[in-house]
Amino acid sequence: MIRFRITKKSERSRARLGILETPHGTVETPAFVPVATAASLRTLTSEEAAEAGSQLFIANTFHLHVRPGEEIVRNAGGIHRFMNWKRPLMTDSGGFQVFSLGFGRDFDTGKFSKDRTAQGGLPEIKRGRNPSSLKITDDGAEFRSPLDGRKLFIGPRESIAIQEAIGADMIFAFDECTPAHASRGYIEHSLARTHRWAKDCLAAKKSEQALFGIVQGSHFEDLRKESAGFIGALPFDGFGIGGDLGDIKESKREMFQILEWTVPLLPDEKPRHLLGIGYPEDMEPIITHGIDLFDCITPTHFARRGVAFTREGRLNLRQKRFLSEFQALDDTCACGVCGAYSRAYIAHLIRAREITGLRLLTYHNLFFWNTLVARLREKIARGEL
Amino acid sequence: MIRFRITKKSERSRARLGILETPHGTVETPAFVPVATAASLRTLTSEEAAEAGSQLFIANTFHLHVRPGEEIVRNAGGIHRFMNWKRPLMTDSGGFQVFSLGFGRDFDTGKFSKDRTAQGGLPEIKRGRNPSSLKITDDGAEFRSPLDGRKLFIGPRESIAIQEAIGADMIFAFDECTPAHASRGYIEHSLARTHRWAKDCLAAKKSEQALFGIVQGSHFEDLRKESAGFIGALPFDGFGIGGDLGDIKESKREMFQILEWTVPLLPDEKPRHLLGIGYPEDMEPIITHGIDLFDCITPTHFARRGVAFTREGRLNLRQKRFLSEFQALDDTCACGVCGAYSRAYIAHLIRAREITGLRLLTYHNLFFWNTLVARLREKIARGEL
Secondary structure, eight states, X not given: OOEEEEEEEOSSSSOEEEEEEETTEEEEESEEEEBOTTSSOTTSOHHHHHHTTOOOEEEOHHHHHHTTOHHHXXXXXXXXXXXXXXXXXXXXXSHHHHHHTTTTBOTTTOOBOHHHXXXXXXXXXXXXXXXXXXXXXXXXXXXXXXXXXXEEEEOHHHHHHHHHHHTOSEEEOOOOOOOTTOOHHHHHHHHHHHHHHHHHHHHHOOSSOEEEEEEOOTTOHHHHHHHHHHHHTSOXXXXXXXXXXXXXXXXXXXXXXXXXXXXXXXXXXXXXXXXXXXXXXXXXHHHHTTOXXXXXXXXXXXXXXXXXXXXXXXXXXXXXXXXXXXXXXXXXXXXHHHHHOOHXXXXXXXXXXXXXXXXXXXXXXXXXXXXXXXXXXXXXXXXXX | OOEEEEEEEOSSSSOEEEEEEETTEEEEESEEEEBOTTSXXXXXXXXXXXXXXXXXXXXXXXXXXXXTOHHHHHHTTXXXXXXXXXXOEEEOOSHHXXXXXXXXXXXXXXXXXXXXXXXXXXXXXXXXXXXXXXXXXXXXXXXXXXXXXXXXEEOHHHHHHHHHHHTOSEEEOOOOOOOTTOOHHHHHHHHHHHHHHHHHHHHHOOSSOEEEEEEOOTTOHHHHHHHHHHHHTSOXXXXXXXXXXXXXXXXXHHHHHHXXXXXXXXXXXXXXXXXXXXXXXXXHHHHHTTOOEEEESHHHHHHTTTEEEETTEEEETTSGGGGGOOSOSOTTOOSHHHHHOOHHHHHHHHHTTOHHHHHHHHHHHHHHHHHHHHHHHHHHHTTOO
């Protein structure tokens, strides 16, 4: 059960301020949703993620199903108790990761694309090993566990059952996330299936959890609009906008295009979540296109590669020059890391492969992103966005 | 400058309670000294290490000289500011690590011993690559940087200069740590050199830092006693007892034997530090043998291999059974990790290779060790040890 109240609508854009009430407290929207893939915001504790201003997390159903298995999370008393996170939580449906297993291979041409294997956050899993193990039927997807090769099946009913066992406040319908370059023919077929699955998910859910439907349709205007109309008319508690946006440079333009097409067709009074995308500079346009929630691995992912987000832009702490810069990552940042540690120290830790360096960057980046979004909320409140 | 006051002497053993005053606050002794190899207590922040009850750290001169270089630490305002640690700090002399470079090869037989390459805390450095690059002369040791092959030289003067640049409160004299199985002839020669170096270090030091001399002599009673007498008579601020104790099973008996021989010959009023050794069960006998300070990588090293120290003994969180144990690591432990997280969650994180799992174990182990030593101090105070 969630309640979403829009407290202010911008007159200059589709931006809006809202309060999302959940069984684990409220979220001020627009909000950035950090990704706690395997029920852990990588390198941090839940307490630290909260301290860094995170209002909610999204965890990955696919990862938790494969390891440790949802029954362990259920037996722990649900994901909130399992990971000691007292604030709101979402789980995705597992669809993105399941279908990403097939991204090693172009659905239409049969060609392998190396780019696709780099995504999805399962670094230790050799995804490309056997991409053809993914079999998609109208009931769902059969695939081999990337961990131990065991056969697994997830369809709409299975996804909902897993998400009920995990026990987040908000869950997502199982959808097929099609590869960026799939043909129109494939997308049409897939979209009809995703729409059937949306209804199956609504019918399957027995819990009180809020269920979000997902709009697909790739980069085809008519299919996106059809999907927004269809999904938007179903009794979901909120809506996700999904998709594999392929090439990064192309994808930004496409992403805003897709928001232009779909957001106006979704019920105004329900929260809208943009799935898995974004750099700091994207947040403002995402929000002015009417998005309330958006998840992204960028701040945490980049931190683990030695990159800090600052007012000056991105700093790659692997560069030697930072070893002799004794100021904070960002002099204007109020986070605990910037208050206590220098660029030189963090650069040293990164070079010495010390885990603490990754933590300090993750914490700072998270704080930086959450602060940026908080400032954008203030801008909406002041009528400036 | 340090001041050491003994506040109580046991009537049952050589155990004693003391207060060690340093420019960065006081240490209650006996105290466990966690190892912050590269100016970081691996996986933790300095704040957390303090929260977990750590009174002081020892950092590694060798590691900091090789990376990032002591000038960076000096320019950062010294190691306290560099790593944001406000409490007392020690650095070792670099001797143990330098001479460990040669441990790949038995000094007398020329044979390689695999065991030796596993020690010393430089996991990413291929130490065995070129062990013969270590050349020991009466002036010091010439060796190649394990990072980039660059030629380096450390002798007593160099070690003191590096330690002065790093700026810890307490520093150690440069000694040769001989391999466990070196011949008596080699040890005799080496010990004479270590004794000359001890005087060289005293003469070289220009700073106000407290300087500890190191007793060597391998497992020979007469050499150990000779060393304790010689080093103990020099105007050091404290004393370290060093050595490579070889085989673990043998070494415990030997270690206590060495303490029996040497401790009574050291000045009673100065602090005594046992270098680099110990399991939880060793702490009590170490303390009853008259040791005031002892450093050890065990709690942090084992944590990174998935092992928790608890009242029940060691738990290997990699074992599957822990995935369905929802109690704390140690029900009697008052640490933040035991208050917030279950064995199941930590076991999940370890299996999922999540860094946060290593952190939670490191924090708990450190808290557990510090608490154990605090209880031993209380036992001395009550006259029970």
